[in-house]
Amino acid sequence: GPCASMARMSTVLLATDGSDLATAAMAKGVALLGHEHRFITLAVVPPVFVPTASVSPMDNHPTLADPELEDGLEAEQRAAQDTEVHELDAVLGISAEHLVETGEPGPTICDVAARVGAEIIVIGTHGYGWIQRVLMGSVSTHVLHHAPCPVLVIRTDDMEG
Numbered sequence: 001g002p003c004a005s006m007a008r009m010s011t012v013l014l015a016t017d018g019s020d021l022a023t024a025a026m027a028k029g030v031a032l033l034g035h036e037h038r039f040i041t042l043a044v045v046p047p048v049f050v051p052t053a054s055v056s057p058m059d060n061h062p063t064l065a066d067p068e069l070e071d072g073l074e075a076e077q078r079a080a081q082d083t084e085v086h087e088l089d090a091v092l093g094i095s096a097e098h099l100v101e102t103g104e105p106g107p108t109i110c111d112v113a114a115r116v117g118a119e120i121i122v123i124g125t126h127g128y129g130w131i132q133r134v135l136m137g138s139v140s141t142h143v144l145h146h147a148p149c150p151v152l153v154i155r156t157d158d159m160e161g
Contacts, residue, residue, distance in 0.1 A: 025124025106142030
């Protein structure tokens, strides 16, 4: 109909830390924006171990950051998110492209948004992983200040389910 030309399809980046509350936030975002868009979910997995500068290259003692263990943990997280993405499509009622990135959530979300040409970023403000820190600052502040497009911040603390 004549209204169809009004609703242009946009590229929407749905940022998640894999928690149920993050999924609720994404669902709310999809409901607000409508289903007729190109959706990309971005699951950001923070690095498992942060190498410390205090370990000198000459140090031959074993360190706690065992590379094999680290790879195993990251592989596990990735595998878990792999099974989740199919359920996610069903829950959100969309067919999304799914990206998994390892890194600091704030900068990673901005980088990916620029890379995929996102026109809006949807991010939740409560959860169990890094989204839990969003409301208090670091991630949402970074994204709001550095994102290449508008950011839709969704509060999920008053949601049931």
